[in-house]
Amino acid sequence: MTARLRLEHISKVYGDGATAVHALRDVDLSVADGELVAIMGPSGSGKSSLLTIAGSLEDPSSGEVFVGDQSLTAMSRAEKARLRRRSIGFVFQDFNLLAGLTAAENVAMPLELDGIPAREARKAAMSALEQLGIDQRSEHFPDDLSGGERQRVAIARAIVGDRRLLLADEPTGALDSINSESVIRLLRDACHRGAAGVVVTHEATLASWADRVVFIRDGRVVDQTSAPSGPDSLLASVLGPQS
Amino acid sequence: MTRERQPGRPARRAITRWGWRLFRREWKQQLLVLSLLTVAVATAIAGSAMAVNAVSVGEGRFGSANAILSVNAHDQATGVAVLAAAQKLYGTTDVIAHAEVTVPGTVVGIDVRAQDPSGAYGHSLLALRSGRYPSGAGEVAVTSNLVSVVGHVGDTVDLGGGPREVVGVVENPGKLSDTFALVAPGTLATTTYSVLVDIANPDRPVPQLAGLDGVEISGSGNVKQAVAATVLAASTLALILVALVASAGFVVVAERRQRNLGLLSALGATGRHVRMVMVVNGALVGVVAALAGLIVGIGGWVASASAIEGAADHRIARFDLPWTLIVATLVIAIILATLSAWWPARSVSRQPVMVALSGRPASPRPVHRSIGLAFAVVAAGFIALGFSKPTTPNVRTALLIAGLIAVVVGSVLASPAAIRVLATLSRRLPFGPRLALRDLSRHQSRAAAALAAITLGIAISVSIVGIAVASQSPNSHPNLSASQLVIHSAEPDRPPDPTLTTTQLTALDEQAASIVASIHGSTRTLALDVAVNTAAGGGAGNRPVEIATPVGQRQYDSVSHGDAYVATDDLLRGLDVDPARVANGADVLRSSALDSSLPLVVLDFSSRPDSSVLPATTQQLDLPPYGSAPSTLLTQALVSAHGWGVARSGWFIQADHALTSAELDAVRAAAAVAGFAVEQENAPDDLSPVRNWATGIGAALALALVAMAVGLIRGESVRDTRTLAATGAEARTRRAITSTTAAALAVSGVVLGVGGASVALVAVFHSRLTRLTPIPVADLLAIGVGLPLIATIAGWLVAGREPRTFSRQMLD
Numbered sequence A: 001m002t003a004r005l006r007l008e009h010i011s012k013v014y015g016d017g018a019t020a021v022h023a024l025r026d027v028d029l030s031v032a033d034g035e036l037v038a039i040m041g042p043s044g045s046g047k048s049s050l051l052t053i054a055g056s057l058e059d060p061s062s063g064e065v066f067v068g069d070q071s072l073t074a075m076s077r078a079e080k081a082r083l084r085r086r087s088i089g090f091v092f093q094d095f096n097l098l099a100g101l102t103a104a105e106n107v108a109m110p111l112e113l114d115g116i117p118a119r120e121a122r123k124a125a126m127s128a129l130e131q132l133g134i135d136q137r138s139e140h141f142p143d144d145l146s147g148g149e150r151q152r153v154a155i156a157r158a159i160v161g162d163r164r165l166l167l168a169d170e171p172t173g174a175l176d177s178i179n180s181e182s183v184i185r186l187l188r189d190a191c192h193r194g195a196a197g198v199v200v201t202h203e204a205t206l207a208s209w210a211d212r213v214v215f216i217r218d219g220r221v222v223d224q225t226s227a228p229s230g231p232d233s234l235l236a237s238v239l240g241p242q243s
Numbered sequence B: 001m002t003r004e005r006q007p008g009r010p011a012r013r014a015i016t017r018w019g020w021r022l023f024r025r026e027w028k029q030q031l032l033v034l035s036l037l038t039v040a041v042a043t044a045i046a047g048s049a050m051a052v053n054a055v056s057v058g059e060g061r062f063g064s065a066n067a068i069l070s071v072n073a074h075d076q077a078t079g080v081a082v083l084a085a086a087q088k089l090y091g092t093t094d095v096i097a098h099a100e101v102t103v104p105g106t107v108v109g110i111d112v113r114a115q116d117p118s119g120a121y122g123h124s125l126l127a128l129r130s131g132r133y134p135s136g137a138g139e140v141a142v143t144s145n146l147v148s149v150v151g152h153v154g155d156t157v158d159l160g161g162g163p164r165e166v167v168g169v170v171e172n173p174g175k176l177s178d179t180f181a182l183v184a185p186g187t188l189a190t191t192t193y194s195v196l197v198d199i200a201n202p203d204r205p206v207p208q209l210a211g212l213d214g215v216e217i218s219g220s221g222n223v224k225q226a227v228a229a230t231v232l233a234a235s236t237l238a239l240i241l242v243a244l245v246a247s248a249g250f251v252v253v254a255e256r257r258q259r260n261l262g263l264l265s266a267l268g269a270t271g272r273h274v275r276m277v278m279v280v281n282g283a284l285v286g287v288v289a290a291l292a293g294l295i296v297g298i299g300g301w302v303a304s305a306s307a308i309e310g311a312a313d314h315r316i317a318r319f320d321l322p323w324t325l326i327v328a329t330l331v332i333a334i335i336l337a338t339l340s341a342w343w344p345a346r347s348v349s350r351q352p353v354m355v356a357l358s359g360r361p362a363s364p365r366p367v368h369r370s371i372g373l374a375f376a377v378v379a380a381g382f383i384a385l386g387f388s389k390p391t392t393p394n395v396r397t398a399l400l401i402a403g404l405i406a407v408v409v410g411s412v413l414a415s416p417a418a419i420r421v422l423a424t425l426s427r428r429l430p431f432g433p434r435l436a437l438r439d440l441s442r443h444q445s446r447a448a449a450a451l452a453a454i455t456l457g458i459a460i461s462v463s464i465v466g467i468a469v470a471s472q473s474p475n476s477h478p479n480l481s482a483s484q485l486v487i488h489s490a491e492p493d494r495p496p497d498p499t500l501t502t503t504q505l506t507a508l509d510e511q512a513a514s515i516v517a518s519i520h521g522s523t524r525t526l527a528l529d530v531a532v533n534t535a536a537g538g539g540a541g542n543r544p545v546e547i548a549t550p551v552g553q554r555q556y557d558s559v560s561h562g563d564a565y566v567a568t569d570d571l572l573r574g575l576d577v578d579p580a581r582v583a584n585g586a587d588v589l590r591s592s593a594l595d596s597s598l599p600l601v602v603l604d605f606s607s608r609p610d611s612s613v614l615p616a617t618t619q620q621l622d623l624p625p626y627g628s629a630p631s632t633l634l635t636q637a638l639v640s641a642h643g644w645g646v647a648r649s650g651w652f653i654q655a656d657h658a659l660t661s662a663e664l665d666a667v668r669a670a671a672a673v674a675g676f677a678v679e680q681e682n683a684p685d686d687l688s689p690v691r692n693w694a695t696g697i698g699a700a701l702a703l704a705l706v707a708m709a710v711g712l713i714r715g716e717s718v719r720d721t722r723t724l725a726a727t728g729a730e731a732r733t734r735r736a737i738t739s740t741t742a743a744a745l746a747v748s749g750v751v752l753g754v755g756g757a758s759v760a761l762v763a764v765f766h767s768r769l770t771r772l773t774p775i776p777v778a779d780l781l782a783i784g785v786g787l788p789l790i791a792t793i794a795g796w797l798v799a800g801r802e803p804r805t806f807s808r809q810m811l812d
Ligand SMILES: Nc1ncnc2c1ncn2[C@@H]1O[C@H](COP(=O)(O)OP(=O)(O)O)[C@@H](O)[C@H]1O
Pocket: A014, A015, A021, A022, A023, A041, A042, A043, A044, A045, A046, A047, A048, A049, A050
């Protein structure tokens, strides 16, 4: 299996001199297609930095990032933007949907930005919404959706088209436990259909849904383990992925 | 890698759609920008319409011709020959025949004209108010002010050459005060004609024809050019204001959308896409404001046109507007709004995506601008304005506009320095104001456009106040008091006669006395004499000597409002001045209440072609302080030194009470019978409403912009404010902070705006600085003290509630 995402010796320093903050120190991480990796760690440990660097939203201070077989180091701003349009899907904690656009329009936006005609983009968006079981809310505006629904729309947008890398930074941070669980399950299902996923969380019960958990502290990876199989993943291994 | 796919059209369409949706969602938050832009566009449009239309081109005499041949032939045959020759020379001619006719029962001569209402050049000089145009020898039409003198429609009158029936009421739309009777062409026996012609090359001398009295070339070209320059300059300022207001507003919009734009970047939008969202918004705001401004501006123009007609003394075609200028204004407004949106979008699109997504404003950029550069730019603008000859018709438009822009830019460049001064002063202040001033100085770069707009708004209103004062100035000294009258025995075409015998003079004086008899109470009637150079002889020699003040090279302003009277002993005694007080060697006596700073000269017009200019020694005396009263006199010594003759030109009447309108009517009627003209107190054109409106609107605009700037500055420091609230600071502290910020912005706007406007006004009026007096203290106080005070109080009151910006971070 090829690695969809590969971080090699990544370090990130914010600021300089006396006020310098070492957010990441020499981090290596590799995520394969079809795999969901959970990242856990205390607040300020560098989880978000790791995710934004992996997603090309920020440049590392040193080290190299590969998405697929492409290195981000030499890419221009415009090339990174194109990579994000085509290959990377983000889900943030609390602010995910563009105001003033319906759920379907939000999901279609990355495709349209990439030059896909509106009708085609809309069709793809509807099928992504359908996969997330939220197609009946496609014409609603973000203001009219519940928190759980919004995150599902965000996930639909993160997987629309043939996006292969799914990055989620505490996607359940603002949700109650029932919604949290269903969101994490949807992420895992998306990955099991072939995408590579990285999800940041600080809840062990949610991390247990992942295929692997990476622990990070003070910017260093301190432990990497296969998570104990949760009840659902046990079921899944027997019955195969469910929608 | 798949084949390269260009985002192109679908992306642009998606971005435009989103931009439009955001505008629809947020238009209420942009209402301030929208309405300010609308007002600026409307003002530019209505202002240019008024300025262009207020100019009476050729004073309603030229019509569409560029020259008038005055024909004054010895006999009718010569006259007809000249007309034929003119037609041969110039092709199309439009002949207006004149005859002066005295109507029985009055002594006033009436101008009877034979003119073709559909004449080639003169058709715009005739319009029918009621009835119809005369046709044939038996009909006449009159202007409305002659109806009571000549006759009503249906009456039969004799204007010489047989009875005519009055068939209509007419007017000269180019000069509403024009008074005449109109007869059909060819029905007037006369030797006097005005021939309207179009001369291909007006600079070439016109062939001499026997009977041709003179040729007058229309001077409207220069005037039009000067008006166009003024309109262009005013529109430029209005549009700079548009750009500044829009920039200030769009900084707020960009800030509000920061997270959305960051999210769009995270989804893979390029910098161009991000900028486009804002540019679409700017273009929409520009289009809406331009259309609204067009409607409001034209509406305002149409509504005020009738008032302007009265003042301008000519009819105004409501839709005869400078359309090219208007369309240019609209297009430029839209472009400026679009560009103003592009600028803050550029800084958002340059932010790291994560910073934009976090919703934290970017850290403040320090502002480094040299105060020296600001002064240099203002000085350059001052010089350019001074050399642009703005008060003459030969105004240099490019220089005028460049100078205005330089003064504006320079004043705006000085704003960081002004704020730095305020921040320096803050060290001694209590905590709240100190924090406010420090934040203001730290974050001024983002409020820079708002501060610049405040400055320019104040500068424009102060400039309008200044121009209103300058326009008022010539008439601001009242001509007479309410208890005074001047009766003029002479008219411009009937100069005073220096050869009258004593008996004739006595008869004239008695006539005047009988006219004044209808005034109750005691009156004093003083004979007024003018000096006439009899030695020069001829008709032109009878133009009386005048007293004037030099205003430029070979340019003079008459200070005597017409005639300069001779200081006879009788006149001086009548004015309670002892004739013995007249100093030896004094040429001119002047009321000490009048401006004494101007050098005076005596103009003798008899020595043609140029009048001779005699420098005069002036003595101040206790004469009446009114322009048309005997307030500036020629000494008898001067008159006899030059051997000038003396002619009776009228009488000065001083009553012991303010004259009633009944008394005035009686005097006017009696004077009309005698063929005299009566001058009474002439309330000067009151431009104070213009000043007060300019002050009010300028202050309101500045306050709105101060509110906007306070929002920008304090919005930036919301976190501080929240921390303050969390640490238990009371509403008092919050109030102190907001009101200090508002006050500081208002004060620096006032200092820079009033300063910049003063520089521009002084540069424009540098040759006639006294025209800027009296300084409009009330208006300046309203702006200089009232505005900061209101801003302070409003800031204090508004900040009592939790500011809305508190929750803004939570929205979306
Ligand atoms: N833009 C930034 N500028 C300066 N320091 C930052 C920035 N972003 C993150 N940091 C610092 O880097 C460290 C890691 O932050 P982050 O990756 O957000 O941690 P986490 O997501 O695990 O809470 C923290 O100490 C944080 O203060």
